Amino acid sequence: MPTTRRQQQASASDPAPEAAHQPPHIVTTISKLSKECVLRLSSEKIYFIVNDDSSGPAPPVLWCEIPQMMFFSEYQLIGVDDEHKDIYLGFSSVNLSRPLVTLKSAKSLKMKLTKKQCPCLTLEIESASSTSQQTRQVTHDIPAIVIPRKCWSDFYEPQVPKPDISIELPSLKQLRTTIDRMRTMSSDVVIRASAEGRLTLQIKTDTAKVSTRFKGLTVEAFEGPIEHSDSESETQINEDQSRLCVCRVDAKKLSMFLNADQISHNRVTCNVVHKRLVTLCLRTDENVHLQCYITGIVY
Amino acid sequence: MTEGLKLTVEEGKCVQASAYVPADNFTEYHVREDVDVMFKISIAVLAECLNIFGSAEESSLKMYYRCEGSPLLLVLQPQSVHNVMTDCEISTQTPDSLLDLRDSDADEVAKLVLKAPAFLALLADLERSCDVLELNLSPEHPNVSIVTYGMQDRSCIDMPKSSDMVSSFSCEQALTLRYQLHHIRLFMKALALSSKVVLRFSSNGVLLLQLKLEKEDQRQMFSEFYIVPLLDD
Structure with missing residues (x-):
């Protein structure tokens, strides 16, 4: 060597x-x-x-x-x-x-x-x-x-497909608190991001179905419409399915990535490739660029 | 119930704990008046759902329940952030029969009213490795003595009725009761939230503990613990 x-x-x-x-x-x-x-x-x-x-x-x-x-x-x-x-x-x-x-x-x-x-x-x-x-x-x-x-x-830097949606994330600390509560009930979380700036985290178990909805988030890019031909994308009232990206991810991984809330940052976005990948991108004032890749779980 | 909400949990058919939230704690409270609405849910799931925004966050809560078989719906919204809400559907079950530890044939043989913080401090001081707590009550001095047996020692705390922490004491006849210390520890968390605690002993040995839970600028809530005694070997 x-x-x-x-x-x-x-x-x-x-x-x-x-x-x-x-x-x-x-x-x-x-x-x-x-x-x-x-x-x-x-x-x-x-x-x-x-x-x-x-x-x-x-x-x-x-x-x-x-x-x-x-x-x-x-x-x-x-x-x-x-x-x-x-x-x-x-x-x-x-x-x-x-x-x-x-x-x-x-x-x-x-x-x-x-x-x-x-x-x-x-x-x-x-x-x-x-x-x-x-x-x-x-x-x-x-x-x-x-x-x-x-x-x-x-x-080498992973080559990821172009995201279907790129949406601003709410406070990471708040998000982590919520995910940590959900994680005790279920091993995986469904993330839904809509072109209208809504982000939903949902878990479903035998005993409970819990959905936390954020609204008014900035959508930085949207490459819809997206094919929704199967049953997993559960219909939500007033939500245009073609404007919605869905990905199911491991709750523990997501929570670990959200530890990044300790890094003082100016912008965090969540990129979703429909049903395949969630990427969390964090940028700081010093131009530090942190990206986490969480692959989707498909049943 | 029209009076309010009651949550009951049981452990091993030996301890039954209930919390009452009177209806006036809610800004709005509607319930069918002709029947008692009763169902069973997972307390762990309920606790997680109520804390979904973290325990430090004060949230507004709406609760709905339609009828037997339908889930309990919760809608939570934190007070500090406005762009987020959570809705939960917790599946419900038909309740199992609850223990009825309120025996009308057994009279109350002793009653103690104590200051909760002092009583909590006393319980916290008890030897951790012990399993059994022995309680001697008597009309004679020292009125109350709490005895624990460790591996090599016996420790005893006397609590005469003249003590600052005893607000009221009544006992006609000397008696000795033994409880699992583990069961006693279960109510310590509730004790930390209250200022005064009432202990009632019935002739069959069952201990009923009544607490008023207080938090500044909130209305009162109550909780009750029934604890079954240990029988002599």
Whole structure:
């Protein structure tokens, strides 16, 4: 493995206070979703990628792009050769989220790829002492796997079909509370999004049928009409079926993705490919772009 | 019932708990006057539905029930956000027969009125590993003593009627009763919501606990617990 030829250093000194809080929240969100994650470093952006735990090479379930300029004052990256400039690292997401929590009170963070007993992502965190003028430096070594080039293709941005509808989401915190209540009753939730800006979450069990309806949401794109030829799309009064997209998803996954409410964001949209896929897209002021893919459940 | 709503749950035929929500708690309340409307639903599902917007959120609630066999309909709307509502259909069943623990042949042999917060603190202090709580009531000092038996110890709390936490005490004859501590713990949550609690002991040993639930700027609700005693081995 040509790891020794790779040197990479990125450091953030003096980040804007707001911006410094974002990466810990992002990584915490990721660590709640999955034990493992992949960090891809390229000259312009850094990426966090999570693949589905259960099945080997599968398209990512989470894709997060962070422009390095926003967070790092210095960024050096040397890849294997000109054609392979990027670096892909796999590591335990909790190992990264724990040290990053201390960033709140830190003055600067330096991230390095180092070779110790094994390849490590080394974090050097400089933090001010609460009692004196001096600063402390804490170093965290996170064991990482350098992902060989032949596996890079497992971590490419998923090619998703064009959504049938793209609708603004209500407050993620509120949404998560509701989903968490529903999740105790049913393992899957049906999401309906209408061209009129209505979003419905519904569960159905032997004992209860619960529907939470949001209205007045901005619809950013609608590619209807959609074929509704089967029984699952239950008729709702006054709702034009051709203007409605439906997808049934795993309630637990949806709830986990909604942990992203910790990341301060300016816009979250929900893209639905009728009966196949729900994508949650979150954008922040720093141009961080986080996408979660939840595949639909079909009976 | 025209008087209000009553929810009853039972555990293992040993504990029966009821909550009463008097009709004046509702801004509107209509019920058929000729019959008592009664049905059975899952309390877990009902609790989840009522908390659908989170327990911190105050929501308005409408409840509908048509007739036997039809579901209970709930419509919830949070007060702070206006673009959202939830409707729930909870399926109902014909109720099983409820335990009738109110034995008219058994007289009331002792009655205690206590301050709920102090009583709750006392129960919270009891040894966690114990299974049985023994209650000695007597007209003589110390009037009430609560005894628990642990692995290697016996602990005893005396509560004379002169105590600050005892508002009223009546008992004609000394008696000893034993209850499952686990059953006693069931009413601690309700105790936390109330200010005063009445304990009534009947001659067959059944404990009836009556609580008035209060929350600032809300009307009163009541709850009742019947707890069956442990018999001597």
